[in-house]
Amino acid sequence: MESLLSIAxxxxxxxxxxxxxxxxxxxxxxxxxxxxxxxxLLIFTVGRLTxxxxxxxxxxxxxxxxxxxxxxxxxxxxxxxxTAIVIGFGFVAFSLVLLxxxxxxxxxxxxxxxxxxVLPEVTP
Amino acid sequence: MNDAxxxxxxxxxxxxxxxxxxxxxxxxxLFRKQLSGKGLQLQQQIGVFASGAHLVVSLLLLQQVIAxxxxxxxxxxxxxxxxxxxxxxxxxxxMVVIVSVMALAVNIYSLSDIDKLRQHFAFQPVYLxxxxxxxxxxxxxDLFNLYVWFEIxxxxxxxxxxxxxxxxxxRGAVNYxxxxxxxxxxxxxxTGLIYGYxxxxxxxxxxxxxxxxxxxxxxxxxxxxxxxxxxxxxxFPLFFWxxxxxxxxxxxxSAIFAGLLTKVGVYALIRVFTLFFVYDxxxxxxxxxxxxxxxxxxxVLSAIVQDDIRKIxxxxxxxxxxxxxxGLAFYTDLGLRATIFYFIEDIVIMTNLFLxxxxxxxxGGSFKLSKLGNLYRDKPYxxxxxxxxxxxxxxxxxxxxxxAKFMIIQASFAGGNILFTLVLLxxxxxxxxxxxxxWQHAFLKTSExxxxxxxxxxxxxxxxNFYIPVVALTALTLLISFWxxxxxxxxxxxxxxxxxxQNYIEHMFSEQNTxxxxxxxxxxxxxx
Numbered sequence: 317m318e319s320l321l322s323i324a325x326x327x328x329x330x331x332x333x334x335x336x337x338x339x340x341x342x343x344x345x346x347x348x349x350x351x352x353x354x355x356x357l358l359i360f361t362v363g364r365l366t367x368x369x370x371x372x373x374x375x376x377x378x379x380x381x382x383x384x385x386x387x388x389x390x391x392x393x394x395x396x397x398x399t400a401i402v403i404g405f406g407f408v409a410f411s412l413v414l415l416x417x418x419x420x421x422x423x424x425x426x427x428x429x430x431x432x433x434v435l436p437e438v439t440p
Numbered sequence: 441m442n443d444a445x446x447x448x449x450x451x452x453x454x455x456x457x458x459x460x461x462x463x464x465x466x467x468x469x470l471f472r473k474q475l476s477g478k479g480l481q482l483q484q485q486i487g488v489f490a491s492g493a494h495l496v497v498s499l500l501l502l503q504q505v506i507a508x509x510x511x512x513x514x515x516x517x518x519x520x521x522x523x524x525x526x527x528x529x530x531x532x533x534x535m536v537v538i539v540s541v542m543a544l545a546v547n548i549y550s551l552s553d554i555d556k557l558r559q560h561f562a563f564q565p566v567y568l569x570x571x572x573x574x575x576x577x578x579x580x581x582d583l584f585n586l587y588v589w590f591e592i593x594x595x596x597x598x599x600x601x602x603x604x605x606x607x608x609x610x611r612g613a614v615n616y617x618x619x620x621x622x623x624x625x626x627x628x629x630x631t632g633l634i635y636g637y638x639x640x641x642x643x644x645x646x647x648x649x650x651x652x653x654x655x656x657x658x659x660x661x662x663x664x665x666x667x668x669x670x671x672x673x674x675x676f677p678l679f680f681w682x683x684x685x686x687x688x689x690x691x692x693x694s695a696i697f698a699g700l701l702t703k704v705g706v707y708a709l710i711r712v713f714t715l716f717f718v719y720d721x722x723x724x725x726x727x728x729x730x731x732x733x734x735x736x737x738x739x740v741l742s743a744i745v746q747d748d749i750r751k752i753x754x755x756x757x758x759x760x761x762x763x764x765x766x767g768l769a770f771y772t773d774l775g776l777r778a779t780i781f782y783f784i785e786d787i788v789i790m791t792n793l794f795l796x797x798x799x800x801x802x803x804g805g806s807f808k809l810s811k812l813g814n815l816y817r818d819k820p821y822x823x824x825x826x827x828x829x830x831x832x833x834x835x836x837x838x839x840x841x842x843x844a845k846f847m848i849i850q851a852s853f854a855g856g857n858i859l860f861t862l863v864l865l866x867x868x869x870x871x872x873x874x875x876x877x878x879w880q881h882a883f884l885k886t887s888e889x890x891x892x893x894x895x896x897x898x899x900x901x902x903x904x905n906f907y908i909p910v911v912a913l914t915a916l917t918l919l920i921s922f923w924x925x926x927x928x929x930x931x932x933x934x935x936x937x938x939x940x941x942q943n944y945i946e947h948m949f950s951e952q953n954t955x956x957x958x959x960x961x962x963x964x965x966x967x968x
Binding site: 352359396406411429430 | 621
């Protein structure tokens with residue numbers, strides 16, 4: 317299972333980076349989303365895959381000694397991924413709005429438009 | 441006072457620099473509806489007051505840290521490797537003090553500099569959120585938590601950068617946002633890999649576990665971190681997003697970005713390259729040395745061809761980051777000491793230069809050197825303030841920049857690195873030239889450009905707000921220049937702390953921190 321997921325992570329990274337290298341900025345955002353999913357999957361995979369029980373310790377198991385914990389899924393990567401997903405969502409939402417505003421001003425989302433400087437002479 | 445109360449108080453002291461701006465930011469956001477009337481003024485007053493309170497608690501924190509070496513607090517009292525730790529060691533608490541001084545100065549400046557429209561669109565709450573995130577990033581002792589603070593920092597800087605929606609701002613923001621999306625993805629991936637290999641996220645725990653890993657893997661992760669933080673710190677090949685982004689927003693926002701944002705990247709580099717990746721110094725720190733050399737050269741050479749003062753200062757900002765990273769790259773006591781001293785004096789100068797640049801443009805009506813002139817004749821005090829900051833940046837004795845550059849060059853000589861010393865001297869020389877260029881064109885030259893008065897612009901508030909921070913920061917520069925001893929001692933203490941990471945680890949794993957607060961019957965092994 318680990319090797320399968322590793323290949324999936326690799327594919328997501330490769331497609332993500334390919335998309336990020338395109339000139340269209342919308343495609344950059346899609347690339348970022350793919351790569352973000354790849355990273356989440358990476359964290360999930362490195363956090364030990366177990367087909368165990370949910371990480372809720374029953375009351376009679378008072379101590380988590382080494383032998384018992386093996387049977388539980390690792391909850392920490394899931395918490396990390398959840399945080400990363402929320403943050404990534406916020407970033408994507410902000411970037412899309414920013415690109416939309418940029419498009420209405422520049423009438424283009426090609427990276428070439430970023431080349432020349434448009435700094436105004438005085439502070440806006 | 442007994443031990444437990446003491447522990448509790450110091451825990452609160454570590455958290456307060458984060459909590460004060462964070463809570464205030466949320467609170468004053470509630471005034472959004474009443475902003476047309478009294479609400480805006482109230483919002484600003486509370487904001488400035490919160491910055492002041494932030495300064496007070498961070499000074500208290502620094503004083504406590506100097507006395508006790510290191511303070512930490514565990515969220516929900518979880519024992520050390522498990523819960524999220526907040527750690528105030530010398531570097532963190534020093535950085536938090538610098539943040540709070542700059543935050544207060546720029547907040548006062550912003551009262552006059554930021555126009556009504558931007559103030560209405562929640563400038564003040566987002567600004568305080570940025571301060572909270574900066575403090576959080578400096579104080580956290582958990583790698584994933586550092587990532588979260590970085591993201592809060594980024595999203596609030598995105599908002600500040602694009603607030604107002606002018607064309608230059610949008611372009612700058614697109615550059616800045618996209619590069620930071622890549623940087624934080626890499627940071628997250630590297631954190632994930634570290635977690636995979638060590639099973640730890642607590643920085644002290646990671647430092648312990650990494651020593652048992654094969655060297656190759658650690659170096660790969662180190663380089664991932666180097667790229668991620670290098671983008672944020674604007675190191676050599678990854679700095680191109682900075683020049684279009686930083687000059688675009690109103691100058692108060694540029695000033696706080698210039699002072700603090702790239703420094704967070706440098707701080708993170710210092711943290712990981714003194715705590716985690718210290719086993720293959722000849723490889724990783726040599727990369728850092730090359731990068732810092734190129735950063736200095738490219739930064740200063742790009743600065744001298746610019747016409748816009750904001751761009752000149754932005755390129756110098758990049759070059760200064762090179763100097764700071766140089767001290768880290770030597771990885772000697774002298775070098776790190778120089779880096780810490782550089783932090784203290786350079787953040788003050790950079791912020792002040794941006795603030796003064798804003799005043800130059802308000803008086804001269806332009807940021808372009810080719811259009812400015814006459815300012816020495818018409819505004820002699822402004823000229824003096826500029827001269828002090830600018831020539832300190834260039835490293836003229838006895839100003840504070842001289843001490844910092846002297847220490848870096850001394851460390852470079854001590855390392856026997858003659859070529860690199862030449863690079864450092866070259867950088868300082870060109871910096872001086874380009875500061876002299878601003879002096880010549882904006883201040884000395886006579887031109888037909890008429891000097892405006894501040895009231896002629898659409899100024900809503902008093903001009904006092906412009907001068908208080910500039911005077912205060914200039915005074916601080918002079919203080920560091922003529923009385924560098926306490927700052928030097930502090931840098932020395934911080935650098936010796938950084939060079940002995942085992943103290944950090946021992947402190948975190950001390951009895952007090954690892955004892956479980958829960959009433960558990962005796963059990964064998966906690967399980968990891």
